[in-house]
């Protein structure tokens with residue numbers, strides 16, 4: 001049995017909430033990004049990454065464009081320590097990239113961290129201690145003053161060791177479990193740390209406000225961030241950073257609202273890997289900005305490769321519905337979506353190729369290395385004529401008459417429904433050919449001769465039906481009409497020739513044409529056929545015979 005009375009809210013509202021930030025409706029510039037994949041992401045894996053995997057992942061992060069990368073918790077393990085030394089000793093850190101290392105506010109751990117980071121061209125040393133009510137009471141069993149002292153002592157030791165060590169260090173402090181801490185108290189602790197560090201415009205410090213565990217709705221967190229930003233000492237010399245986790249599924253919203261509320265920097269991971277439900281997903285955050293016309297300053301143009309390296313290094317997988325990156329996030333199976341997408345694609349092609357407005361697709365899939373053919377319009381029993389027509393047109397160069405698209409749409413849908421499977425483009429093309437192209441049973445044409453007469457065109461048609469061959473003559477106002485009349489006469493067929501359309505098959509290697517014919521049956525329904533031949537007359541006759549065979 002579930003029992004909600006066991007729980008109560010574990011967050012604290014700031015003493016004042018103005019929510020000025022709520023009036024802003026978009027983020028106009030990218031924050032400073034810091035990847036914590038190699039630390040928070042890594043510490044959450046069943047098997048943490050090996051040295052080689054960490055090096056490979058580090059290179060990927062650099063390629064994507066991260067300028068700040070938390071590379072680990074060097075005091076944690078031999079692998080963590082060796083990885084950091086490998087980066088430094090093998091000169092793997094590009095000039096414009098700053099590495100970051102995490103340490104608890106404990107003397108021996110801080111000392112070991114400084115030892116590990118020796119020789120780095122520059123580094124952010126990130127120290128943290130927990131400040132929440134729950135951790136003060138249950139874990140540390142210390143008063144507010146004692147907890148504040150842990151932070152201040154840690155801050156002092158960082159300063160002291162940095163002064164003793166040759167290197168270019170920036171300091172970061174996190175009141176860990178900030179979201180379970182009274183904002184006034186978190187402010188007091190952060191200000192005490194800032195007071196020790198005395199940041200300057202040339203050497204700003206970072207105050208990181210982690211959503212260590214997500215306890216509240218995002219607007220509550222943003223109000224806490226707003227309060228901290230408003231009352232922080234030396235705010236102008238402090239970079240306010242956020243480190244949202246995703247326990248309530250709102251990590252992205254926390255970050256976006258937190259940025260609106262004044263934050264300058266985001267710590268997160270690719271695809272939201274990290275403790276429990278993960279850290280905030282920087283791919284989603286960056287692409288959310290991108291989709292509103294703001295350059296995220298991160299390059300996700302080869303998403304399939306990024307997913308591949310991520311999966312290989314972490315052993316995790318990118319979910320099929322993971323925003324912007326999942327295998328299915330651009331796929332449209334349902335008929336009305338496909339129809340709208342196909343029309344939208346034509347619209348931008350013809351009217352405004354420089355602005356992406358295609359319905360149902362928040363971004364152009366090709367921007368992240370995906371493609372229209374394989375990823376977007378996919379056919380199953382939920383699909384319609386628009387999608388099937390789009391595939392036949394864009395992949396195989398077949399521009400079916402609108403009503404014939406409908407017939408082909410129902411044919412494809414029926415097969416998919418019956419087989420209970422998705423139909424791939426080649427299967428759709430094969431189905432089209434099998435059902436609608438040059439079908440020569442039960443009726444077939446053996447020979448056709450034309451003669452131009454004053455009354456129109458006269459034709460002599462030799463055809464076969466059920467093993468019996470006959471020759472008939474007829475007249476028509478065109479060649480196809482004449483052949484149609486000859487066949488009607490031969491077999492007493494009842495229909496009217498309603499639709500005729502033709503075009504060259506540009507994608508075909510030989511110069512062939514395709515003709516489409518639609519005939520109306522006595523009951524008012526249509527039957528369709530297509531003919532493909534280098535000779536357009538032959539193609540149109542084959543299309544007609546196919547339509548007759550499909551009655």
Ligand SMILES: CC(=O)SCCNC(=O)CCNC(=O)[C@H](O)C(C)(C)COP(=O)(O)OP(=O)(O)OC[C@H]1O[C@@H](n2cnc3c(N)ncnc32)[C@H](O)[C@@H]1OP(=O)(O)O
Nearest residue numbers: 043073075076077104105106128129130139140150176212
């Ligand atoms: C929210 C986060 O993600 S924070 C980052 C968490 N990441 C990790 O912990 C991964 C790496 N950690 C480790 O490998 C180990 O914890 C080590 C090597 C750092 C330390 O190991 P140990 O000292 O053996 O164990 P442990 O971490 O359990 O130590 C707990 C002690 O440190 C204290 N402590 C924990 N965090 C902090 C902190 N940030 N600042 C000061 N003291 C702390 C605890 O109160 C406890 O004190 P006690 O011994 O008096 O009870």
Ligand SMILES: CC(C)C(=O)C(=O)O
Nearest residue numbers: 128174176210212243
């Ligand atoms: C160390 C801090 C920033 C952290 O990882 C967290 O609070 O989640």
